[in-house]
Amino acid sequence: MTSPYLDHHLALLQHLRSILLALGEAEQVPDETHALFLERYDELLAELPDDTENNLYLGQDLLSQIFHRYPQIAHLIPRDLLWFFGGDCLHFMPDEEIQLYQQLDERRFAAIENDEEFDWAAEKQLLAMPTDGSRH
Known part of the structure; x- marks a missing residue:
């Protein structure tokens, strides 16, 4: 069973897959290893909705x-996606960005606790809006 939160990330994974597919079609990567990588990626897409916790490491990898x-x-x-999978993926995020995602998760968990809707985006x-009152 999926949730709006998981659905959001599955959609992002699908979008990223289309980018990876386009790389292969543009012949910008070695064909054989790219095809194997896409197979593993498709495994993640197939298994993540049913067993999210056990597929987080595969997503990180x-x-x-x-x-x-x-x-x-x-x-x-x-x-x-980097935040969703966490672990080694967090090495690709600066500290300020990690703090933003921590705040987002805190708000999401508070909304869940209060049986409220939560719109991640x-x-x-x-x-992400500036808090100093400056506007462009």
């Missing part, structure tokens, strides 16, 4: 590999 195997797309990896946008 795959995202870390993307940084090393495909540095040309590192800037396209959604930051939400909207809350993230609110937290």
Whole structure:
């Protein structure tokens, strides 16, 4: 069973998969190893909804590999995925960004405790707004 939170991250994983697929189609990566990597990635997509906890390590491993195997797309990896999988993925995030995601999780858990709806994207946008009153 999925939740809006998990669905959000599954959608991001699907988007990242389309980027990885485009890399292969553009022949920017060795075909054989890329195909095997995509197979493992597809395993994650298939298994994550049913067994999220036991697939977090696989997600960490795959995202870390993307940084090393495909540095040309590192800037396209959604930051939400790094936080979602945690562990080694956090090494790719600066401290300020980690603090933002910690606040987001605190708000999410508070909303869950109070049986309230939580819109991850909207809350993230609110937290990212400047607090010094300056506007552009």
